[in-house]
Amino acid sequence: xxxxxxxxxQIRKSYFMGKQEIRVLKGIDLDILKNEYVxxxxxxxxxxxTLMNILGCLDTPTAGQYILNGQDVSKMGDDAxxxxxxxxxxxxxxxxNLLPRLTALxxxxxPLVYAGVPKKQRTEMAVEVIRQVGLExxxxxxxxxxxxxxxxxxxxxxALVNNPSLILADEPTGNLDTKxxxxxMEIFGRIQSAGNTxxxxxxxxxxxxxxxxxxxxxxxxIESDKRRADQLATV
Numbered sequence: 001x002x003x004x005x006x007x008x009x010q011i012r013k014s015y016f017m018g019k020q021e022i023r024v025l026k027g028i029d030l031d032i033l034k035n036e037y038v039x040x041x042x043x044x045x046x047x048x049x050t051l052m053n054i055l056g057c058l059d060t061p062t063a064g065q066y067i068l069n070g071q072d073v074s075k076m077g078d079d080a081x082x083x084x085x086x087x088x089x090x091x092x093x094x095x096x097n098l099l100p101r102l103t104a105l106x107x108x109x110x111p112l113v114y115a116g117v118p119k120k121q122r123t124e125m126a127v128e129v130i131r132q133v134g135l136e137x138x139x140x141x142x143x144x145x146x147x148x149x150x151x152x153x154x155x156x157x158x159a160l161v162n163n164p165s166l167i168l169a170d171e172p173t174g175n176l177d178t179k180x181x182x183x184x185m186e187i188f189g190r191i192q193s194a195g196n197t198x199x200x201x202x203x204x205x206x207x208x209x210x211x212x213x214x215x216x217x218x219x220x221x222i223e224s225d226k227r228r229a230d231q232l233a234t235v
Contacts, residue, residue, distance in 0.1 A: 003033065003034055004031045004032065004033055004034075004067070005032055005033065005034045005036075005068070005069050005165055005166060005197050006030065006031065006032035006055065006066075006067075006068060006166070006197075006199075007030075007031050007065075007066070007067040008028050008029060008030040008031070008064065008065070008066055009029055009064055009065040009066075010027045010028070010029060010063065010064040010065070011025055011027070011028040011029075011030075011051075011054065011061045011063075011064035011065075011066060011074075012025050012026060012027055012028075012061060012062050012063040012064050013025040013047075013050050013054065013059070013061050013062050014062045023220060024047050024050045024220055025047045025050055025051060025054075025061070025220045026047075026219070026220035026221050027064070027221065028047075028051060028064070028220075028221070028222060029222070030215065030222065030225075032197065032199065033197075034165075034197055035192065035195055035196070035197055036192075036197055036198075036212065036213060037188070037189070037192040037197075037198045037200075037210075037211045037212045037213065038198070038199050038200070038211055038212070038213045038214075038215060039199075039200045039201075039202055039207070039208035039209075039210075039211035039213070039214045039215070040052065040199065040200065040201045040202075040215050040217065041201075041202060041203065041205075041208050041214060041215070041216045041217070042203075042216055042217035042218055042223075043203075043218065044203075045219075046217040046218050046219065046220070047217050047219075047220040047221075048201055048217050049170075049201070051217065052168065052170055052199075052201045054066060055068075055166075055168060055199060056085065056089055056091060056168050057073055057076075057081040057084050057085045057088075057089065058081075058085070060073075060074060060075075060076070060081070061074055068084065068088060068165075068166070069088055069165045069166070071084065086111065086114060086115060086162065087115075087162065087164070088164055088165045088166060089164050089165070089166050089167075089168055090158075090159030090160055090161075090162065090164040090166070090167045090168070091159055091168050091169075091170070092152070092155050092156055092159045092167065092168070092169040092170070092172045093155065093169075093170050093171075093172070094170060094171040094172065094174035094175055095175070096143070096148075096151045096152055096154070096155045096175075097155065098143045098151055098154060098155060098158075099143075100142065100143050100144060101142070102142065103139065103140050103141060103142055104130065104135060104138055104139045104140070104141055104142075104143075104146070104150075104154045104157075105123070105126050105127065105130065105139040105140060107143075107154055107158055108126040108129060108130055108139075108154060108157045108158045108161055109122045109123060109125070109126040109161065110158065111158060111161055111162050112125060112126070112161060112162065115162065125161055126139075126157070126161055127139065129157040129158075129160045129161050130154075130157045132157065132160065132190075132191075133153040133154075133156050133157045133160075133187055134153065134187075135150060135153045135154065135157065138150055147180075148175055148176050148180065149176055149180035149183060149184060152172060152173075152175075152176065152180075152184050153184070153187065155172075156172075156184070156187055156188075156191070160191065160196075164196075165197065166196075166197045166198075166199065167188075167191060167196050167197065167198045167199070168199050168201075169188065169198065169199070169200045169201070170201045171201060171202055171203070172184060172188075172200065172202075173185065173202070173204070173207055181207065185207060185210040188200065188210065189210060192212075198211075209228075211228075212227060212228050213225070213226065213227045213228070214226055214228075
């Protein structure tokens with residue numbers, strides 16, 4: 001039996017506008033196993049971005065339990081959540097979120113600076129993940145000297161450098177053309193094949209179809225949760 005890396009039980013999230021309660025997530029139950037490749041989909045307003053923020057420990061639920069890799073993170077304070085984000089989760093965003101004055105290598109090594117890793121070791125670890133995404137020949141270039149696809153490879157390498165338990169990708173191909181999007185999705189496939197858990201948020205069906213399982217949200221609840229036919233025997 002595979003172990004869940006993500007276990008959500010009756011996760012609810014509400015916001016208040018004055019006295020009016022706006023219920024965004026209305027009781028989400030979800031288990032994601034180690035080494036799964038899952039796409040979260042849903043129309044605007046479905047709650048997928050809110051769920052992504054909770055999965056990434058960027059926000060906490062109003063109610064319910066979230067166990068991430070054996071830790072109950074649903075009741076943690078900000079400092080503890082920041083520690084979990086730094087050690088357990090690698091983020092990839094649509095906008096890349098790279099620092100413009102730093103080279104690819106320096107951007108990738110940045111999480112290791114915050115983690116207190118010595119410089120020589122930082123550089124070795126950063127070079128290794130840059131090789132994994134096929135960008136070694138551009139590692140001394142800055143973001144404005146690279147294409148969108150190359151910048152997204154840098155962002156993926158940065159997400160991998162801490163050897164996280166979970167890779168969260170939020171619309172990672174949203175700013176890329178079709179050919180580059182396919183290349184980026186192939187990298188995510190290789191990352192998952194190497195043993196990582198990948199959770200992807202997208203509104204594009206063709207991108208979601210790269211994942212092995214698609215969870216669809218609508219109006220704050222899970223509408224459907226389906227594995228690809230070729231994955232059913234492996235679970």
